[in-house]
Amino acid sequence: MTAIVETAPAKINLALHVRRRRADGYHELETLFAFCRDGDTVTVALAEVDRLTLTGPFAAVLAGEAQEDNLVTRAARRFCERFGVAGGHAITLDKHLPVASGIGGGSADAAATLRALARLHGVALDHADLFSLAADLGADVPACLLGRTARGEGKGDALQPLPPLGEVPVLLVNPGVAVSTAAVFGRWDGVDRGPLGEGAAMDVAATGRNDLEPPARALARQIDDVLALLQAAPGVELARMSGSGATCFAIFASTHARDAAALAARTQGWWELPTFLR
Incomplete structure (x- = not known):
């Protein structure tokens, strides 16, 4: 099968209300998620062994990070564990969004990796286990997996899809x-x-x-x-x-x-x- 290419669009919070600190250490949030047309790009293909290649203007920022700590690598590992996928994947992350910048770069990359792997291995993009896996990876990952305008509550992972905003x-x-x-x-x-x-x-x-x-x-x-x-x-x-x-x-x-x-x-x-x- 040819490589699967997924855009990891920039996420913005049109509004973000923090209500309280929860006992689990997270904060109770109410937010409006919206997504941009542009962002990073994740490419996934079958391979003999797992490997992650970083490209793009912000690749150097992540270059010193251990690959097992990268959200893309963690997403791929968790996907394979959850869905019983054997074999390796060659993943290329073309990094155009700045790191640690409030626009969901790492979360969007993880979500794009999950979508690409799901398409590669025939898993439905709305599979409940896919969203459960996303929530385990980070509070913003489910919203980025959904990838559309939505209201988020709880940690931000209780999502209510909203009508598209248009261009x-x-x-x-x-x-x-x-x-x-x-x-x-x-x-x-x-x-x-x-x-x-x-x-x-x-x-x-x-x-x-x-x-x-x-x-x-x-x-x-x-x-x-x-x-x-x-x-x-x-x-x-x-x-x-x-x-x-x-x-x-x-x-x-x-x-x-x-x-x-x-x-x-x-x-x-x-x-x-x-x-x-x-």
Whole structure:
């Protein structure tokens, strides 16, 4: 069989409300997941032995990591264990999303690996065991496996699919800093500022917030500069930090306005990705 290629699209949290800390160490969340057209790419093919190849502009960031610690490798190993698959796989991860940046890069890569392996071995993409396996790999992996606009509750893995948002112009910007998710959650002040609203996704997003934004901004002051640029950009409809940061996003009324803001971000030396919500 030929190689299976899967996109691992960037994830953004249109809103992210932290309600409380749970006894299991996770936090009770209410969030709106949306996914971009672009991201990383995972290619999987049968092989005599397992191997992982890293390519792309952010491959070097992961190069020093032990392969068994990479989420892609862990996803492949867990898939084979769960579904009784013998033999090896050659996996190539083409890494274009910055690492530890709040847009689900590692989770999206793991989810893309699961989808590719499922297609390769005839497992239904909506198989319950596939989503159970995803939840074991990380709180964001089930949403990335679903890969569509959804409301997330619990750890973020209790998912309610929502209608597609359409081709909405969006810009992702990262100032070139990695922020530890654990450190950001550790600095959350513990105040429950209320639930996520109800209704159409973009209306809920507009009235929502990201409760992790203040602690992330305290850890990485560069986020202030990114948000200031995006919020002041002509044609912006919503600008916010995604996840635990440091990547921020802005939704625009037109591709022209988005591309002008992307150019402004580029002149600052920041990573930027002009794309569309899908």
